[in-house]
Structure formats: C-alpha cells, structure tokens
Amino acid sequence: MVRNIVVLGGSSHPQLNNRICSHLGIPPAKIVLAKFSVGETRVEIGESVRGKDVFIIQSGGGKVNDHLMELLITISACKTASAKRVTAVLPLFPYSRQSDIPYNKTGAPLTKAPTNFNRPDSYTFESRPQTPNPGTPESVGLNGSTDGLLKRLSKSQFEDQNGSLPPYGSQKGRYPGARPGPMKRSNTSDSVKSEVGEARERNSSTQMNDDALSFAPRAGYKQWVAQAGTLVADLLTCAGADHIITMDLHDPQYQGFFDIPVDNLYGRPLLKKYIQYSIPDYKSAVIVSPDAGGAKRATAIADAFGMDFALIHKERRPTRITDRQNATMMLVGDVANRVAILVDDLADTSNTITRAAKLLKKEGATKVYALLTHGILSGDAIERINASALDKVVVTNTIPQEENQSRCPKLEVLDVGTVFAEAIRRVHHGESISVLFQYD
Numbered sequence: 001m002v003r004n005i006v007v008l009g010g011s012s013h014p015q016l017n018n019r020i021c022s023h024l025g026i027p028p029a030k031i032v033l034a035k036f037s038v039g040e041t042r043v044e045i046g047e048s049v050r051g052k053d054v055f056i057i058q059s060g061g062g063k064v065n066d067h068l069m070e071l072l073i074t075i076s077a078c079k080t081a082s083a084k085r086v087t088a089v090l091p092l093f094p095y096s097r098q099s100d101i102p103y104n105k106t107g108a109p110l111t112k113a114p115t116n117f118n119r120p121d122s123y124t125f126e127s128r129p130q131t132p133n134p135g136t137p138e139s140v141g142l143n144g145s146t147d148g149l150l151k152r153l154s155k156s157q158f159e160d161q162n163g164s165l166p167p168y169g170s171q172k173g174r175y176p177g178a179r180p181g182p183m184k185r186s187n188t189s190d191s192v193k194s195e196v197g198e199a200r201e202r203n204s205s206t207q208m209n210d211d212a213l214s215f216a217p218r219a220g221y222k223q224w225v226a227q228a229g230t231l232v233a234d235l236l237t238c239a240g241a242d243h244i245i246t247m248d249l250h251d252p253q254y255q256g257f258f259d260i261p262v263d264n265l266y267g268r269p270l271l272k273k274y275i276q277y278s279i280p281d282y283k284s285a286v287i288v289s290p291d292a293g294g295a296k297r298a299t300a301i302a303d304a305f306g307m308d309f310a311l312i313h314k315e316r317r318p319t320r321i322t323d324r325q326n327a328t329m330m331l332v333g334d335v336a337n338r339v340a341i342l343v344d345d346l347a348d349t350s351n352t353i354t355r356a357a358k359l360l361k362k363e364g365a366t367k368v369y370a371l372l373t374h375g376i377l378s379g380d381a382i383e384r385i386n387a388s389a390l391d392k393v394v395v396t397n398t399i400p401q402e403e404n405q406s407r408c409p410k411l412e413v414l415d416v417g418t419v420f421a422e423a424i425r426r427v428h429h430g431e432s433i434s435v436l437f438q439y440d
C-alpha cells in the first residue's frame with residue numbers, strides 16, 4: 001500500500017490502469033472522462049489531489065489524438081488543483097515516431113477495416129486502402145482518390161466550347177496538377193498523369209487527397225512536414241507534466257526533446273523471459289532484426305543469450321512508386337533449418353514483420369516468432385498476420401490487446417502492469433529505477 005499517491009487512468013487503457021493500481025494496492029482514483037456533443041473532451045477529477053503525487057496512465061494507441069488531448073487536460077486539471085507533482089505515464093508514447101522526420105513508411109496506418117478478408121487464403125499483402133499508385137486497381141475502401149482526380153481532369157471539365165484548354169490561372173483553367181502556362185490539348189492527359197505520378201512519389205507516405213496533389217507539380221517545391229514529436233513534448237510540459245514514464249521509445253533520443261525527466265523503461269526483459277521459457281531450444285535459434293533501425297535492440301538480446309544474429313535490410317530507395325509496395329528485403333545471416341525470432345519495438349501495419357517472415361521462411365527458417373513491445377496492429381494488421389508465414393506474434397499490453405487476441409490465434413500478450421507499477425512505486429519513493437532499465 002502506497003500513501004499520498006493518486007493514480008488516474010485515462011480512457012485509452014483502463015485494464016492496465018486497474019492492473020497497476022492492484023499491484024500498488026490502491027484503488028484507481030475517481031475521474032469522469034466524457035465528450036461534449038461537439039467532440040471536445042471533458043475531464044472532471046473526482047477526488048482531491050492537493051499536495052499529492054499524481055500519476056496519469058494514458059497510452060498512445062487507439063484514438064491517439066483524443067487520448068493525447070485528454071491527457072493534456074487531465075495534467076492541467078491536476079496542476080490547477082495543486083497536485084504536488086504530476087507524472088504522465090505513457091506506456092506507448094504517441095507521436096514518438098515523428099520526432100524529427102515525417103512518418104514516411106509505405107502502408108501508412110489504416111483506418112478502415114477490410115470487408116472481405118475473413119478468409120486468410122483470399123488475403124493479399126496490399127495495404128487497404130492502399131497508397132494510390134499508377135496503374136494499380138482501386139482497393140477496398142479507396143473511393144476515387146487519384147482516379148477521381150484524373151476524372152476531374154478529363155477534357156470535358158477544362159475544355160472550352162472549341163475544345164481547347166484555357167490558360168492556367170483563368171477561372172476555368174485552375175486544374176490541379178497543371179504547370180503554369182498554356183498547355184496543348186494533345187498532351188494534357190499524359191502530362192497530368194506524369195505530374196500526378198511525381199506527386200505520388202513525393203507523397204507516398206501518406207494517403208493523399210486531391211487537394212494535396214494540387215501542390216505537387218510545381219517544380220522545386222518542397223513539402224514541409226511538422227515535427228509533431230517536438231510539439232507533443234512541448235505540449236506535455238506546458239500542460240504541467242513534471243515527469244514522464246514510458247517504454248521502448250521508438251527513438252530513445254526523443255528523451256532529449258524534454259526538459260523534464262523521462263524514464264524510458266525497457267520491454268526487453270519481458271521478451272527475454274518469453275524466449276527463455278517459451279521457445280524450445282532457444283539457444284539454437286537466430287535473433288533477427290527486421291530492419292537496420294532495430295538492430296541494436298535485437299543484438300542486445302542475442303548478445304545476452306549468446307545467440308546468433310541476422311539482419312534484414314529494407315531497401316528504401318525504390319526508383320519507381322510501384323516498387324514501394326514491394327520494397328526489397330535482403331537477409332544478412334543464415335536461418336536455414338533454424339527457428340527465427342524477429343525482435344522489434346513495434347508492429348503497426350505489420351507489413352515489416354509479415355514480409356520479414358515470408359523472407360525468413362523462404363530462406364529456410366523452420367518457425368518464425370515475432371517479439372514486439374508495442375502491438376499497435378492498426379488497419380488490417382491482424383488479417384495480415386493471420387494470413388502470414390508468422391507462427392507466433394508476442395506483444396506486450398502497452399496498448400489494449402483483448403480485441404486483437406480474440407481475432408488472432410497467433411497473438412500472445414505479455415503484461416507490463418508490474419513493470420509500470422514498480423516504476424511508479426520507485427519514482428514515488430525517490431528510489432532508483434535503473435534496475436528496470438536493464439538490458440540483460
């Protein structure tokens with residue numbers, strides 16, 4: 001039982017909040033989280049936090065923007081109510097993949113569930129809705145998009161009565177995607193298409209809408225993308241957070257964006273325990289990093305167990321947009337006739353791990369496990385995993401996994417409640433938490 005401490009749970013992960021409170025031996029504090037009909041967040045704290053050490057548990061999955069706003073308002077409410085210290089506990093830190101560069105992966109997180117993928121054998125590894133590509137068929141959930149643009153650019157829309165195109169800039173001639181100056185009718189369609197193609201190249205990371213495309217054709221124009229990670233760090237601090245506790249930040253250097261203490265816990269000890277106790281003959285297996293970015297994490301585990309290590313290199317320099325969906329993956333190392341254990345910090349669309357698993361099986365791996373700290377599994381990630389060569393996917397519950405588990409028999413979940421409860425207890429008592437950071 002810990003005294004003078006208040007643990008408030010946001011709406012992102014009530015189960016984890018309950019687990020943490022039960023480990024600490026305290027009841028979750030009363031809080032009313034609601035929405036006005038306009039969609040604004042309303043927070044009401046149901047008990048006194050005056051002079052208390054307050055911990056607010058809010059994770060970054062699901063409706064991430066709503067959860068972030070709810071967290072900011074709750075922090076501010078506690079500060080206004082004279083809390084002694086407010087610690088934001090973010091098991092999955094939102095926006096931490098956008099710390100300095102735009103989120104530029106192929107297969108951006110998806111928002112629409114596929115409608116006809118109950119049968120794994122009918123599944124393809126395309127993202128749905130896919131990033132619009134020239135010549136590829138429209139996928140489920142993608143209505144219009146660039147095809148719509150091309151339709152809108154059809155001659156009937158821009159031609160005058162004589163069948164010629166008006167100059168750019170005239171009311172009727174403001175066709176998106178066109179360069180300034182007169183344009184010959186005969187090459188309209190081709191040039192527009194090639195410009196749209198260029199636009200797609202530059203915008204492949206996100207689902208573009210037609211308006212976004214209209215920016216693209218200007219030669220030399222560089223799109224500026226907000227560094228949202230920096231903003232989120234500032235927002236938390238401005239709201240009044242005195243301390244941050246999180247786990248496996250995608251980029252550990254992100255801690256440097258804060259001028260308050262950030263405790264970045266590791267999910268690695270949990271994953272290591274799983275390897276030790278649940279993978280038969282694990283010493284003869286191979287630890288595999290599915291990309292160069294995760295090599296350090298994966299080698300830390302391989303070194304600790306004296307296991308072999310392999311790396312998958314993701315080619316990120318496709319020459320054509322159509323290559324992006326099939327960006328090359330190359331295996332460096334040997335997995336033939338061995339169990340392969342993929343280790344990464346997160347799976348979002350699951351493109352990375354499913355494609356890696358396919359490659360590993362092709363290279364002779366007998367079984368493929370994927371061990372991840374954060375199972376974001378957005379869009380059609382679950383269907384993709386079900387239809388993939390992966391034999392087992394192990395994630396922690398930094399975000400809720402109940403629904404995912406009910407849909408994915410390959411999914412196993414490890415509990416981080418104890419780790420966070422222990423971190424909170426130690427922070428509250430001013431004890432060192434370095435023991436929770438240990439790699440080995």
Ligand SMILES: O=P(O)(O)OC[C@H]1O[C@H](OP(=O)(O)OP(=O)(O)O)[C@H](O)[C@@H]1O
Nearest residue numbers: 291293294345346347348349350351352
């Ligand atoms: O499930 P997915 O949607 O495929 O995303 C998962 C991948 O994304 C992240 O890396 P990222 O591609 O951002 O590159 P990095 O590791 O080099 O930073 C993460 O480390 C995974 O490797």
